[in-house]
Amino acid sequence: MPTVNVALGERAYSIHIGRGLLSDAAYLPARLSGQAVAVVSNETVAPLYLQTVQESLRAAGARPFAIVLPDGEAYKNWQTLNRIFDALAERHCERGSTLVALGGGVIGDMGGFAAACYQRGMPFIQMPTTLLAQVDSSVGGKTAINHPLGKNMIGAFHQPSLVLIDIDTLSTLPRRELSAGMAEVIKYGLIRDADFFCWLEANMQKLMARDQTLLAEAIYRACRHKAEIVAADEREQGARALLNLGHTFGHAIETGLGYGVWLHGEAVAAGMLMAARLSMQLGWLPLADVERIERLLLAAELPVRAPEMGAERYLQLMRHDKKVHNGRLRLILLESLGKAVISDAVHEAEIARAIQG
């Protein structure tokens, strides 16, 4: 079974990728034995996988209990977070208890943030069930909730102790969410691996048909990229910011339309194309490459046209994003296909042009 190691010294951990992992107690750490384990999930995922995970935990000697939350980005807020804290406190969870986040990106981010804050930090395990969470949010320790004025504004860096990616969960994933996850897969090709981009161009049709072998390969390659980037820059002081390609535009879309109207991956897809167009305006990327990116996104059934909100509204929302530095917008752009760079030197009028597309 493919395993990726995230080399973070005393916070190092493994990402296991394979089939049937949720039902196999062998992948769970021995220290769970005798411990209370909170399984945080949502109303969509719990009916599918909660029982399986609880049985594995019991087989590992743990005492699992469930915290089932409403599903959706709209619930990634204080109120829902507090429901996790209440349940942990009522069950007398301790610093040594473990939290399992079983679900997509919202559950992983919010469960992870709860684990970061409860008693100033408890261990947690990521069991991502969406492609997006598997290739992106479950790896790297970024946890957060949303604030009315900005996405992921309140959060922490808190690394999981283990990530279990069970490919079987993708069989129940709605097609729209498969596409949304594919946006983040494509991102790795764009920012640092032109070969992977070509591989995705060649295989996107089969990937969208859920070919298990190819999906496992894509997830493995994506996780390896993410692990390398995170190991080099855990707290996003430098190169980790490249992972935000398309995200400043994307967050503006998500916030502007209201969380959950567009999926995160959909907003990132449209945002990546805006970043590509801006890179072309700056003379870095040829039109042919912008068109290749657009074609690959379309093959992954992703939106390539951002919603109409007016350039000024976009800029206003982008200024609220975390990627502002000394008052200047800091964007991730493409120097070439497969090589991203950080830039805070682009004039806002130029950005507005790319937005208007």
Added chain:
Amino acid sequence: MPTVNVALGERAYSIHIGRGLLSDAAYLPARLSGQAVAVVSNETVAPLYLQTVQESLRAAGARPFAIVLPDGEAYKNWQTLNRIFDALAERHCERGSTLVALGGGVIGDMGGFAAACYQRGMPFIQMPTTLLAQVDSSVGGKTAINHPLGKNMIGAFHQPSLVLIDIDTLSTLPRRELSAGMAEVIKYGLIRDADFFCWLEANMQKLMARDQTLLAEAIYRACRHKAEIVAADEREQGARALLNLGHTFGHAIETGLGYGVWLHGEAVAAGMLMAARLSMQLGWLPLADVERIERLLLAAELPVRAPEMGAERYLQLMRHDKKVHNGRLRLILLESLGKAVISDAVHEAEIARAIQG
């Protein structure tokens, strides 16, 4: 001016102790120039020192703005924390902006936790204005808010970038709060410095008369102890737990009576005496030493009798505290006067006897 360095590698920082520090821009870091700085304070402290601090910040080239919260432990909760987040987001604060916590332990803990979470972490400066905050909570990076089921249940380890202790602020401190802070000063003598305990016995009368020279000396010695302990064990995996002498009993008092009825330091004082009595029951501490501790606490005008709540209620509240490990109460006890140890081997019946006094 005495300075204590907290040796935490890339998170190292200085604690400056002296008079007139709040009105002196020279102690502020150069990187504040041109930056937005949020000064978090409360309705009691703001009228006394907010203007002074804002003028110093302006003199250092920063753009300060104030977030003034209601005063008291009862407000150390989500609702108040969200007021800080709202203000930071409305003012477009970035990861590079700085938060200043100007006030006592509640402001320091809550301001620090806001800084830990806002955009996953922004720098913050502690300007503690109570003796308790100066000798304890402002140093070491423990930040938190309360949960209805337990004190400081939700929080983070987030080190300040600087601590400025202006002794002049003690002139406006209510006498009851001077006493409460003195409980934490006495604690350092009890857990690791018998000499300091003797020095406090000799000087308590003058300290309570606010002798500036002696207060500066006491704060310096307390901060040096705290800095040494934190540098050796930042995240409370081991020896840092010794700082919790009296705190498990104390938190039970605070939670049992409702936050704010007893001051934290008062609860710790009564709790330390309970721990001393328990240590005596175990045959570690002679009665004469328990009596010396009681006399010193009384000289600092601190309560030495815990409120009547019944031993079972105490134990129930203590089981909810963060200091539970594998389901056993973990207490800090005194092997001798000046030497604390961690123990999770004490039978609950024995603890109940110490509670009944």
